[in-house]
Amino acid sequence: MLRKSVTESFGAAVSSLNAAHLTDGVIRRSKRMMLDTLGVGLLGTSSPVFNVVLQHGKMYQSKENSSVWGRPGTFLPPYYAAFVNGVAVHSMDFDDTWHPATHPSGAVLPALLALAETLHSKPSGLELLLAFNVGLEVQGRLLRFSKQAHNIPKRFHPPAVVGVMGSAAATAKLLGLSPAQSMAAMAIACSSAGAPMANAATQTKPLHLGNAARRGLEASQLALLGLEGNKQILDLESGFGVFYQDYIPQHLAEVTPNGHYRWVLEDQDIAIKRFPAHLGMHWVADAAVKVRTQILTEDPNADLRQIKRITLRVPSSRYIDRPIPDTEHQARHSFQFNCCSALLDGEVTVDSFSSKMMNRKSLRELLHKVHLENPEDNPASFEKMYCEIMVEMARGETHTARCNTFYGHWRKPLSQEHLVRKFKTNASTVLTSGAADGIVQIIENLEKIPDCSVLGSYMQFHKHVTQREQSYYSASV
Amino acid sequence: TLTSTLTSTTRRQHALQRTAPEETVTSSFGRFIQGVQPSHLSPKVIQRSKRMVTTEVFDLALQHCQHMYAPDDISFVYGRNGTKLSPTLAAFVNGVAVHSMDFDDTWHPATHPSGAVLPALLAISDMLPKNSKPRGVDLLLAFNVGIEIQGRLLRFSNEARNIPKRFHPPTVVGTMGSAAACARLLSLDPTQCSNALAIAASLSGAPMANAATQSKPLHIGNASRLGLEAALLASRGLEASPLILDAVPGVAGFSAFYEDYAPQPLPSPEEVEMHSFLLEEQDMAFKRFPAHLGMHWVADAAATVHKALMDLPIRSISPNMVQDILLRVPHSKYINRPYPESEHQARHSFQFNACTALLDGEVTVQSFQNEAVLRPELYELLSRVRVEHPQDNPANFNRMYAEVEVTLVSGDVFRGRCDTFYGHWRNPLSEESLKKKFRNNAGAVLTPDRVDALVQAVDELEYLDDCTPLLTPLQ
Numbered sequence: 001m002l003r004k005s006v007t008e009s010f011g012a013a014v015s016s017l018n019a020a021h022l023t024d025g026v027i028r029r030s031k032r033m034m035l036d037t038l039g040v041g042l043l044g045t046s047s048p049v050f051n052v053v054l055q056h057g058k059m060y061q062s063k064e065n066s067s068v069w070g071r072p073g074t075f076l077p078p079y080y081a082a083f084v085n086g087v088a089v090h091s092m093d094f095d096d097t098w099h100p101a102t103h104p105s106g107a108v109l110p111a112l113l114a115l116a117e118t119l120h121s122k123p124s125g126l127e128l129l130l131a132f133n134v135g136l137e138v139q140g141r142l143l144r145f146s147k148q149a150h151n152i153p154k155r156f157h158p159p160a161v162v163g164v165m166g167s168a169a170a171t172a173k174l175l176g177l178s179p180a181q182s183m184a185a186m187a188i189a190c191s192s193a194g195a196p197m198a199n200a201a202t203q204t205k206p207l208h209l210g211n212a213a214r215r216g217l218e219a220s221q222l223a224l225l226g227l228e229g230n231k232q233i234l235d236l237e238s239g240f241g242v243f244y245q246d247y248i249p250q251h252l253a254e255v256t257p258n259g260h261y262r263w264v265l266e267d268q269d270i271a272i273k274r275f276p277a278h279l280g281m282h283w284v285a286d287a288a289v290k291v292r293t294q295i296l297t298e299d300p301n302a303d304l305r306q307i308k309r310i311t312l313r314v315p316s317s318r319y320i321d322r323p324i325p326d327t328e329h330q331a332r333h334s335f336q337f338n339c340c341s342a343l344l345d346g347e348v349t350v351d352s353f354s355s356k357m358m359n360r361k362s363l364r365e366l367l368h369k370v371h372l373e374n375p376e377d378n379p380a381s382f383e384k385m386y387c388e389i390m391v392e393m394a395r396g397e398t399h400t401a402r403c404n405t406f407y408g409h410w411r412k413p414l415s416q417e418h419l420v421r422k423f424k425t426n427a428s429t430v431l432t433s434g435a436a437d438g439i440v441q442i443i444e445n446l447e448k449i450p451d452c453s454v455l456g457s458y459m460q461f462h463k464h465v466t467q468r469e470q471s472y473y474s475a476s477v
Numbered sequence: 478t479l480t481s482t483l484t485s486t487t488r489r490q491h492a493l494q495r496t497a498p499e500e501t502v503t504s505s506f507g508r509f510i511q512g513v514q515p516s517h518l519s520p521k522v523i524q525r526s527k528r529m530v531t532t533e534v535f536d537l538a539l540q541h542c543q544h545m546y547a548p549d550d551i552s553f554v555y556g557r558n559g560t561k562l563s564p565t566l567a568a569f570v571n572g573v574a575v576h577s578m579d580f581d582d583t584w585h586p587a588t589h590p591s592g593a594v595l596p597a598l599l600a601i602s603d604m605l606p607k608n609s610k611p612r613g614v615d616l617l618l619a620f621n622v623g624i625e626i627q628g629r630l631l632r633f634s635n636e637a638r639n640i641p642k643r644f645h646p647p648t649v650v651g652t653m654g655s656a657a658a659c660a661r662l663l664s665l666d667p668t669q670c671s672n673a674l675a676i677a678a679s680l681s682g683a684p685m686a687n688a689a690t691q692s693k694p695l696h697i698g699n700a701s702r703l704g705l706e707a708a709l710l711a712s713r714g715l716e717a718s719p720l721i722l723d724a725v726p727g728v729a730g731f732s733a734f735y736e737d738y739a740p741q742p743l744p745s746p747e748e749v750e751m752h753s754f755l756l757e758e759q760d761m762a763f764k765r766f767p768a769h770l771g772m773h774w775v776a777d778a779a780a781t782v783h784k785a786l787m788d789l790p791i792r793s794i795s796p797n798m799v800q801d802i803l804l805r806v807p808h809s810k811y812i813n814r815p816y817p818e819s820e821h822q823a824r825h826s827f828q829f830n831a832c833t834a835l836l837d838g839e840v841t842v843q844s845f846q847n848e849a850v851l852r853p854e855l856y857e858l859l860s861r862v863r864v865e866h867p868q869d870n871p872a873n874f875n876r877m878y879a880e881v882e883v884t885l886v887s888g889d890v891f892r893g894r895c896d897t898f899y900g901h902w903r904n905p906l907s908e909e910s911l912k913k914k915f916r917n918n919a920g921a922v923l924t925p926d927r928v929d930a931l932v933q934a935v936d937e938l939e940y941l942d943d944c945t946p947l948l949t950p951l952q
Contacts, residue, residue, distance in 0.1 A: 049715065052710065052713045052714060052715045053710070053715075055713055154727060154728065154729060155729040155733045156729070156733055157679075160679065187686075187687060187690070187692060188687075188692050188695070190683070190684055190686070190687065191645075191648065191683035191684065191687050191692055191695060191696060191699070192683070192699070193682070193683075193684075194681070194682035194683075194733070195678070195679035195680070195681075195682075196678055196679065196721070196729045196730050196731060196732070196733035196734075197728050197729050197730075197733070198675075198678070198718040198720060198721050198725065198728050198729060198730030198731075198733075199675060199676075199678065199679045199717050199718045199721070199730075200728075201718075202675070202716060202717045202718050203715055203716045203717065204675065204676050204679055204715065204716070204717035204718070207676070207679060207710075207715075208679060211679070211680065222695075227691055227692065227695075228690060228691045228692065229686075229687045229690050229691070229692035230686040230687050230689075230690045230692070232686070233684075233686055233687070236684075236686045238642060238643065238684055238685040238686045238810070238811070239684050239685075239686030239687075240684065240686075241684075242643045242644055242682075242684040242685070242686075243684075316727075317727070318725070318726065318727030318728045319727070319728045
């Protein structure tokens, strides 16, 4: 019997995995990811970048019916709904992060929900859960094809590489594509993969997730129409391999209808962020808070502006080394900024990145006192990095603290209570508290929900728009 | 005379402008796109770029867009009377059409420049209100900006001079070219132009593995539409990396797509007497039949052997006569296919094109239809082909050659060689040949009067006050 290609094994897996293969662990973890993603997405609908892409998407009004999150009565064709909602999810760099590094959920969930809303026969919560996990699984497997992928990226932004593949796989699953069509979806998606790192820390970065979501969806739709690509897309160096310098693809395990399937999410948990900034910032913030506590414990009246010098020992990564950030996007990607914010305030929050907080004199002065060191033993890897902070006070005494694993990292996951609290805090900036509670309930019981597209309606339950107005919007559409 | 009047006016205007502050490569591109004027177009560039305007039609992508996105009454689809789509989807579908049969133009360094640019520009033109349509010269200028940007970017890497192995060039520079062209036509300011390029960079790059598959045409379609999207997003104020084209150690920008990358700033149009467009120095190759460019060398070489064989008393070619066919071609995996199984693979097969030309004396549009592809005589010939990659035959469209050596059962050996096929930039198609190609293609879909109208519109393009005469016949 001829050995299947790697590509074929992916096509087969995407097509054949069924709900029986979902383990409890995977279900629990993926539901946490869904909730977090919806919350950060809602918060993100208040961002300027979201506004830009929404105006753009609205150019193409049509009869299609997928909800734009946080905008009652606004619907777009699923392709554009996936795009704008994906942008919302990553607009503040608040979404989940995995190892090897990528932001897996933002590429997948918006596409699935947008698609679900337009299907004639609405998928159940369990089908959504399955498709979502297929999208994650494909991303996780692809990331393991390269050692380079294990480190903080330098060349291509991972969500733009594996995210679009995950979206294609997930939507292929929801559409019930055959193994051959699932392969085709991934091959087509591959021609949409890849965006350079230089656009990270700019307003365009969120589009990487939005584009991954929409173009993966499109790939599945094209595959459904019969479009084909290279049947060995994952096997070839000139295929998916172009995005890596070291590329060694592996077959996915054979999927038997009643057998066991080992999901990557089972073995490797996800990191959930506590504040909206690049993951590397979380080590820095936790270490800074520790140092601050040390300083204040010794002297409760200590004046932090009396700090003479701050030494930050962090991994070497050019795009998150920004001494004096100018924009909110840059601030989210600045070791120095997050260190100083945490030192001054005892925490980094959503508000830390507002213009007012960014332009504080005390903060800007402190930024000038920061010196970065890149110790040899501190690799640019989210699995292995640490942050050490040494603060030298005016009178010469020094305080040092270190963070190896921040709270929220996969080694020290957020408690369920804190996860739900993060969601509610985010969601309540946009939705009514009833809607926010409703979403928490739906996700918690997702396996039993008969129609998952209700999530889309909940995501539009705006707190400032009354019920009456909402019915007007939906009737007019 | 038109050109010279414009030149003196703009020269005076340029004298008033101050030089820009500290320049990055990226900002130099932004300034060029915004600052270049019709007066900078030389007659040669005008003539060459007009030759590049061609049309074709295609199906599946259109179906996709019509199924998935209800039509918006804005932009037309080539050759589908009354079918309209949103501008980006029209650009997509029309771009797919252009590259659907691998029949579109090819440049050096290698890419298919026009298909990425023209559909987007036409879609924008359709989008603009009736009394604000761009002038012909505006369209021509925007088109040339799109081509120029592509050419400049390709020269940032030595790797780009060879037949590609990793990323399909239209998806790397094509998207950027489309963004630049659209930014120009939309009259964006220099910063917006730079942002358009940077946003487009995040939409660039597709792997070579999808070449020779049905997905390849989408590379051009996507380049066109995504470049247009990038320009539209930039016009709404979206910002991206201001250093996207510059080489920043540790953070890849556009350099992500190349192993060796050395960017150069574009001279500002005010700084130089006459901006020299690359199209002036480096002409375009137009294909005579719908297949990968490399096939044209092999076809011409095989055709000379066919002719020699036809001169023999027997006056026919039968596989039984042939003992061995040796092809001496450059080494390039994706166009080396002994037994192609689909029309897309056939367009990317040295062996197929050589054997077809041996049998028929030429390769044509019909050569890729099923009946022709599945001919038993063809298969027999294919089974006798060997391929060699001589050291002196580089995988480079500027320097490669093809040799076809046929050994007959009788022992006689016939050899044909092609260094420069007819249609290559060194041996360009005559106006007559180009127009004949256009009429054959367009005539398959449009009525004769529309075909004539298009030929005329392109001929007079720089004099049209309003490009509607170009748009209407296409619908």
